[in-house]
Amino acid sequence: MIVGEQKPVQEILQMVAPHRKFLILGCGTCVKTCFAGGEDEVALLASALRLASRKDGRPVEIEELTVERQCEDAFIAEAAEAVSRNEAVLSLACGAGVQAVARRFPRSPVLPGVNTTFLGVLEHQGLFTEECAGCGDCQLAVFGGVCPFSRCAKKLLNGPCGGSQEGKCEVDPDTECAWHLIIERLSALGRLDQLRAYVPPKNWQTSLSGGPRKLIRKDHVI
Amino acid sequence: MEKPYRLSVFFCTRIVENEAPLLSQAPESVEIRPVPMACSSMVKDLFLLKALEAGADAVSVWVCPEGACRHVQGNLRAKKRVQRVQSLLEDIGLDGRRLTFFNLAPQDRVSISSRLEEIAALLAGIGKNPAGPPRSRDAEPGPATPAGLEPKAPDTHPG
Ligand code: SF4
Ligand code: SF4
Numbered sequence: 001m002i003v004g005e006q007k008p009v010q011e012i013l014q015m016v017a018p019h020r021k022f023l024i025l026g027c028g029t030c031v032k033t034c035f036a037g038g039e040d041e042v043a044l045l046a047s048a049l050r051l052a053s054r055k056d057g058r059p060v061e062i063e064e065l066t067v068e069r070q071c072e073d074a075f076i077a078e079a080a081e082a083v084s085r086n087e088a089v090l091s092l093a094c095g096a097g098v099q100a101v102a103r104r105f106p107r108s109p110v111l112p113g114v115n116t117t118f119l120g121v122l123e124h125q126g127l128f129t130e131e132c133a134g135c136g137d138c139q140l141a142v143f144g145g146v147c148p149f150s151r152c153a154k155k156l157l158n159g160p161c162g163g164s165q166e167g168k169c170e171v172d173p174d175t176e177c178a179w180h181l182i183i184e185r186l187s188a189l190g191r192l193d194q195l196r197a198y199v200p201p202k203n204w205q206t207s208l209s210g211g212p213r214k215l216i217r218k219d220h221v222i
Numbered sequence: 223m224e225k226p227y228r229l230s231v232f233f234c235t236r237i238v239e240n241e242a243p244l245l246s247q248a249p250e251s252v253e254i255r256p257v258p259m260a261c262s263s264m265v266k267d268l269f270l271l272k273a274l275e276a277g278a279d280a281v282s283v284w285v286c287p288e289g290a291c292r293h294v295q296g297n298l299r300a301k302k303r304v305q306r307v308q309s310l311l312e313d314i315g316l317d318g319r320r321l322t323f324f325n326l327a328p329q330d331r332v333s334i335s336s337r338l339e340e341i342a343a344l345l346a347g348i349g350k351n352p353a354g355p356p357r358s359r360d361a362e363p364g365p366a367t368p369a370g371l372e373p374k375a376p377d378t379h380p381g
Contacts, residue, residue: 013314044310
């Protein structure tokens, strides 16, 4: 899923300062799971912003709404009436959601309330880790299911680097060494031999480095 | 006569089974709005902010001593949520001391009384909640816990 965290409340206060009546729009999918922008976070942020504005003697009117997904127009449409009642929208979705909402409502300022951070997994309650860089050419089969592009600090394709200590990365000892994990996993699978093959430099053309990407499923396009 | 300060107390019913001991020990300057909880894990960050929005000048969360929660980690979860809301209050420029958190042993009336006096002294120093709703002198005090947010008394594990 997409992992993000809510922006610092002071930054949000500055963004919404020109508006006296705005909508906080949550997203009930990825950002809900990482406690950044679901219904609960919308309610908490709204309450905090109301308190802050009352303290400063400039009360604001805040409407709260959470749609299932902000990256899909069918769900965004559900917010149309609420958007029309407000001067601006503070979106708590990922950057894709914010842009999709802005596209749908060209006359409303749409402000981002979340810093979109990475594609990751929920390791345990409250801990999310980055596990995919969305490179557009998945090589997990080569690396035993552990991605060195997103999980090795040096993005080594023929690792490890030699600095790994007791399974931890030398760049950040709080992080597991991706190459330690790759070797462990391939050993467990009895496929360590796989690492004898040289892995050539990655062609990043398929990633964001090759420019903005588009995915077309012709069978779904009419 | 209306007391100058309002305090919402969210308390685990293992500390005191109902609000009577709190109300009977209320300091002279403080009107207490008690919110009983079957376990302190029921306290949500939103409830604490809503209490301030509804007019509480201070909010206090009372939980069992560490290691003594009947749901194992309820009081630890409550503590983390309180810490988060304290820092949120600081971020928005409201004094984080308005939200207090105490571990209290069951039926410890002496500590209850001294904690309430501590809060009364704190309120005398920091004053009313500047973000509360407007208060008229004759007005009936509004709810310090907004409708719909009163924790229900569950008979199941609150999770
Ligand atoms: S808008 Fe972003 S956060 Fe929400 S469902 Fe879509 S991808 Fe996930
Ligand atoms: S190889 Fe590419 S697509 Fe596969 S997990 Fe790594 S970054 Fe993601």
